[in-house]
Amino acid sequence: MKWLQIALKDIVTELYRYPSFYGMEHLDSGIPVIRGEHIMDDGKLSQEWSDYWFIDPNIDSQYPKTKLIEGDLxxxxxxTIGKIGLVESTHVNANISPNLIRISPNRELIVSEYFWFFLRSSIGQQAIRNITSSTTISSIQASTLKRVLIPLPSLSEQRRIVEILDQADVLRKMRAEADAKAERILSALFIKMFGEPSTWTDANTKxxxxxxxxxxxxxPSKKNPDYWDGDIPWVSPKDMKQDIIFDSIDHISQKAIAETNIKYVEPGAILIVVRGMILVHTIPIALAANRLTINQDMKALYPNCNDIDSTYLHAVLKASSRKILSQVGTAGHGTRKFDTDELLNLPILIPSQEQLKKFQIAVTECRASLAGISKTKEKLEKLxxxxxxxxxxxxxxxKWREAHMKELLAEMEEQAKALNLRDNADPQQLSLL
Structure with missing residues (x-):
């Protein structure tokens, strides 16, 4: 026996996307507007309020359907297509940009956290891909999303599943915090050997x-699916969460390379994000480990002399990220960017060749240790x-279901009534697995 597979449209009370808030004045306070980049890797919404732009509360009151309530998705x-965020109490009454769809679950049928975990899972993402008939989620409409099938156990079983997954998620977060601390080792090593960038003088920099x-x-044009049917990594800011980039979420084809102005970025290049709201508080910088391509919000830097190498350049830019961050300006629609000329004027300490070699050896040893941590993280994600x-x-x-069979059957009867399936459904569909 299987759980009911219910179309998303039948278990929500609201599925809404407002056309556009663009053109409205962006304020320093008021009603925050949530965009795709505010959905963090853990599926929660960013608490960095400086990342948001705001709209006049009087304007906001004209569009009540875009106002969020706790438990919305x-x-x-x-x-950042396909990301799903859970609205908690801190974001109640915030608004959404036209890049997002608001999904309000019917609380009589589905638990918000269960819904959220499912849509974020590989099974949920595959269910979405099945509807879009695409190997990657490159675009989606609300009308398409409505047809995604959701497995629907009883509410009590949903809550039991959420309880278990929450406990496992806590362990993943603890692991992520440990990884973040480990990655700071390289920065500390650089500062120990070369000092803080603020102490460098013009005499020893270029x-x-x-x-x-x-x-x-x-x-490449999203209108040409042939450009996106390949295995060439196409790195965008959403991939820039590691110090070393081996692969990306999105991939393009050789045809895209041949027919557009996209060029390969070679291994050893330093990748840096130069445009996006992430620049409010962070400058993503990474080392390209493989041959790849990058999107228009990024630049690739290659050492062109013997004074420095890629390992050193990566470290010096990370150490100088605070200074780079201070040069960030504002582009259209409130997004952030910094001028390439400002970046190229950044002073870089020139080490001796002996120092350069010692640093490279130390980094190699450090990365070997960090690789073991990374493998542990990969195992945890797979589990x-x-x-x-x-x-x-x-x-x-x-086993839990077997112990609560009577109560769950009663709950599923109520679910069926709420779904108006009582008279039409196959009785065996209402049974438990």
Whole structure:
């Protein structure tokens, strides 16, 4: 026996996307507007309020359907496509940009956290891909999202699943915090050997522009699916969460390289985000480990002399990120960017060749240690994915379900009534696994 598979449209009370808030004045306070980049990797919404732009509360009152309530989900349909955020108490009454769809679950049928975990899981993402007939989620409409099928156990079983997944998620977050601390080791090593960038003098520095060649990125047309049917990594800011980039979420084809202005970025290049709201508080910088491509919000830097190498350049830019951050300005629609000329004027300490070699050896040893931590993280993520699969197949709560059979059957009868399926559904569909 299987759980009911219910179309998303039948278990929500609201599925809404407002056309546009653009053109409205962006204020320093008022009603915050949530965008796709505010959905963090853990599916929660950013608490960095300086990342948001705000609209006049009087204007906001004209669009009540875009106001969020606790337990709503927000689904990104442009930019960071396919990301799902859970609205908690801190974001109640915030608003959403036209890049997001507001999903209000019917609380009589589905638990918000269960819904959220499912849509974020590989099973949920595959269900969305099945509807879009695409190997990647490159675009989606509300009308399409309505057809996604959701496995629907009883409310009590949903809560039991959420309880287990929450406990596992806490362990993942603890692991992520430990990883973040480990990554700071390299920065500490650089400062120990070369000092703080603020202490460097003109006598022992050169401008970044005199030491590197710079390459821009681009985006192949999304209207041509052949450009996106390949295995060439196409790195965008959403991929810039590691110090070393091996692969990306999105990939493009050789045809995109041949027919557009997209160029390969070679291994050893330093990748840096130069445009986006992330620049409010962070300058993402990473080392390209493989041959790849980048989008238009990024630059690639290559050392063009023997004074520095890629390992050192990566470290010096990370150490100088506070100074780079101070040069960030504002572009259209309130997004952040910094001028390339400002970046190229950044002073870079020139080490001796002996210092350069010692630093490279030390970094190699440090990265070997960090690689072990990374493998542990990968294992944990795989285990969590297995847990999600078991949760949404019914395996995870099978024994618990047997012990609560009578109550759950009664709940499922109520669900069926709420779904208006009582008279039409196959009785066996209403049974438990």
């Amino acid at each position: 927000v689904f990104s349909v442009r930019g 401008t970044l522009g005199s030491l590197v060649n710079i390459q821009s990125g681009g985006t 969590f994915d297995v847990l999600l699969r078991r949760a949404f197949s019914g395996e995870l709560t099978a």
